[in-house]
Amino acid sequence: MTITRTFNTAGVSTLHGVVKARFANGMLGRIKVLKANLHTAIRLVELPTDMSSADAVKYLIQHADFQDQEAQEVLKAKLASKKEVAA
Numbered sequence: 001m002t003i004t005r006t007f008n009t010a011g012v013s014t015l016h017g018v019v020k021a022r023f024a025n026g027m028l029g030r031i032k033v034l035k036a037n038l039h040t041a042i043r044l045v046e047l048p049t050d051m052s053s054a055d056a057v058k059y060l061i062q063h064a065d066f067q068d069q070e071a072q073e074v075l076k077a078k079l080a081s082k083k084e085v086a087a
Contacts, residue, residue, distance in 0.1 A: 010056035011044035012071050019070055021060070021078045023053050043071070054082040 007023040013034050014020075019041070024030035027044050034042050043065060047056055057079045060066045066075060 004052050006050035006052055007056055008047050008050050009044050010047055010051070010053075010060055011042070012060075012066065012074055013039040013043070014041040015039045019074045021053075021057060021074055023056060054079065057082065 007025055009024040009027045009030055011022055012019055013022050015038065022030065022034070022042075022044065024044070027046060030044060031042055045060070045063060045065060047059060051059065057075050061072065061075050061079070066072065
């Protein structure tokens with residue numbers, strides 16, 4: 001039996017010049033941790049419902065705040081990696 005984790009917050013952040021997708025349950029706590037670990041360009045949004053990371057990425061790809069090329073590339077790569085794992 002596989003347990004799928006769900007999240008209510010998702011977005012992207014930059015650490016040492018590398019942009020990555022981020023997932024959490026609670027925006028303020030996640031922002032605090034990311035800032036403490038020296039992340040920059042932190043962009044998180046609350047999801048409309050609890051979602052798996054794959055569903056959250058699909059949501060972010062369509063979200064107005066993540067339409068820049070850098071975010072789109074990171075999110076599409078993350079989605080592709082999720083599909084490879086599922087296959």
